[in-house]
Amino acid sequence: MVIKKSNKVVEFFKRFGVYVVAGAIVLGVGLTFGITALTRQNQEVLDVGNKTLEFTLPMNSPTIIKDFSSTALQENETLNQWEAHLALDMKSDDGQVFCILDGTVEKVYFDQLGGSTIVVKHVDGLTSVYASLGKEIAVKAGDKVTTGQKLGMVDKAAGEAYLGEHLHFYMTLNDEKIDPNNYLDLQNK
DSSP states (O other): OOOOOOOHHHHHHHHHHHHHHHHHHHHHHHHHHHHHHHHHHTSOOOOOTTOOOOOOOSSSSOEEEEOOEEEEEEEETTTTEEEEEOSEEEEOSSOEEEOSSSEEEEEEEEETTTEEEEEEEOSTTEEEEEEEEEEEESOOTTOEEOTTOEEEEEBOOGGGGGGOSBEEEEEEETTEEEOGGGTSOOTTO
16 A cells, blocks of 8 residues: 655646736736836926927036926025025036927016026927026017027026026926926036
8 A cells, every 4th residue: 555645836837827827917017117117207208299309408508507306405696595496507518508399489578587588389388498598589479480490599698697698498398397308418517
């Protein structure tokens, strides 16, 4: 008489193997979706349907002198205060300012802190704002503008006078400020 030893692991998989495999598949799919969602959460996504948007830089060979930051406070030496900086401050050798994308000039205005400012509406709720400009503006409200079209020249704005002549540039999507670094090719900043 031979006594057959049973292996508990083998018996377990014979009995519940289908459930173990199904559970592993469900776990794998769940982890894949979870990781994908977390990865996309930190990316700016601009849904423009079937259109491909090609942005240009707002200045020739710009140097970033103050970067965008929504979390770390930065010192504004002119106003003697710490603040989130929801824009890019940049300068270039020639000081010319260009439109980053086709659109329509929504408004042109002047204020004491920001200097001359141009607001351009683009597609699907996207807006670009060019501030700290001189008084000679090349466009007016209602004008259609094209990618790369000259808008004006930089100047000193009272609110950031310590930076000298520069462009104070920001973008909004559906009236929420967004990081221009996610849209403009500023890798040499």
